[in-house]
Amino acid sequence: MVTRTRIGASSLAAVLLLTALAGCSGDDEDGPDVKNTDLAVEAEDAAFGSFVGEVSGTKAFVAVVATPAQGGKDAGAVQVYISDGRGVSEWFSGDLSDGGFVATSDDGDAEAEGQLSAGSATGTVVLPGGKKGSFEATPPSGGAGLYELSVSPSGELSGASAAGLAVKGEISLGKRGTGKLRLVDGKRLDIALVRKRGGELGHLRAGQVRLIVLSDGGLRGVAKARPANGGGFEFFIRSAQARMRG
Structure with a gap:
């Protein structure tokens, strides 16, 4: 539920x-x-x-x-x-x-x-x-939605969807970015990241992660690392896989 x-x-x-x-x-x-x-x-x-x-x-x-x-x-x-x-x-x-x-x-x-x-x-x-x-x-169901998240210097994700659903997770914004999300409907999503060069995602602030999550666990989005833990690099994000807890 x-x-x-x-x-x-x-x-x-x-x-x-x-x-x-x-x-x-x-x-x-x-x-x-x-x-x-x-x-x-x-x-x-x-x-x-x-x-x-x-x-x-x-x-x-x-x-x-x-x-x-x-x-x-x-x-x-x-x-x-x-x-x-x-x-x-x-x-x-x-x-x-x-x-x-x-x-x-x-x-x-x-x-x-x-x-x-x-x-x-x-x-x-x-x-x-x-x-x-x-x-x-x-309208999104389960844990689906548009998420605006923040990543801490230690790589912890936090934030909520436009409908108010909280989410937590971890993300690594280094040369080989990886991450996980834990949604309120029980899904755990593995994240695949690809670093983008050129700094063309100027609308992102350092430490910001923006994601679209569909009801089947598919996701797309972007992230921008903080200078302290990623040199300010930007990343495109896709779902690696989705699985139900339990």
Whole structure:
């Protein structure tokens, strides 16, 4: 049984939004408030939270995280991460309006667009060099999700997914990187790392690990070593194998 350690910010915001809308609707002798009813339907149909899946025609995985409008803004926000664990690592940001989005990569050389529903995120992506692919992502189950982790100087991994699932593990960011993850659903994942030269993953900070984990234990991602234990080298990450505990 999966234990969620905390409620994701996007999920909490969606609950608060629905609660506020529900409080606005009430008994009216002249009939229901059509405007409030329409707002409630829109909120019910809106899709917020995280989704993970694969990009067709490539070896890449995709993660989509959507949050509702906040702070008086008219549009929500969407973030998309795509990695193939070999040479592609792109982070996209954009606005979410009427369930649709267009997001641009952090360095401006790629674009993703799509549509969200309660059960999926579908769309297309144009990667650097013009390579195109389509994707369909679903809400993560088990220990799946988009993980933002930190690695300590001693190689200990810690952090959580966008949905609030904690994870621990170990990773070695030397010339021959290896590692292990222990997910909350009982899976233990062996990690294979390939060092990347050139420092092109500038969006990563030292000691950061970003991973997409699918429900079958497959994973893709990147990591950046701390100068003290890896010279600041960057790594692409892929799953070596997955096995169930016990």
